[in-house]
Amino acid sequence: MIFWINIIAIPTWLCLKHHGQRARGFIFSDTAIKTALMVKGIFKLPLRELKGFLNTVFTLMNVPLKSPIHTYINLRSA
Numbered sequence: 347m348i349f350w351i352n353i354i355a356i357p358t359w360l361c362l363k364h365h366g367q368r369a370r371g372f373i374f375s376d377t378a379i380k381t382a383l384m385v386k387g388i389f390k391l392p393l394r395e396l397k398g399f400l401n402t403v404f405t406l407m408n409v410p411l412k413s414p415i416h417t418y419i420n421l422r423s424a
Contacts, residue, residue, distance in 0.1 A: 349403055349407065351407065351409055351411075355377065356409065356410070356411065358375055358377050359374065359375060359377065359378050359411050360373065360374060360375060360378070361373060361374055361375040361376075361378075373414070373418065374414040374418055374422075376422075378414055379414060379418070379419055379422045379423065382396060382400060382413060382414055382419050383419065383423055385399070385400060386419075393416035393419055393420055394416050396413065396416065396419070397413045397414070397415055397416060398413075399413075400413035401413045
């Protein structure tokens with residue numbers, strides 16, 4: 347399996363704008379959530395294991411990113 351991360355996608359991983367609601371703003375962008383859900387579907391991983399898998403892939407690729415935790419993915423998957 348080959349993983350490829352575009353250099354343009356790295357700055358868009360974190361969400362820099364507020365969503366307009368009263369609560370705390372989003373930490374991860376929609377791109378990060380969609381990517382995590384895509385990897386979850388491909389490897390058939392539970393949400394709790396997905397974070398560790400993505401963080402390991404990012405470490406091996408030497409990419410300065412972190413995976414969203416399972417609660418962020420679950421809440422924003424809709």
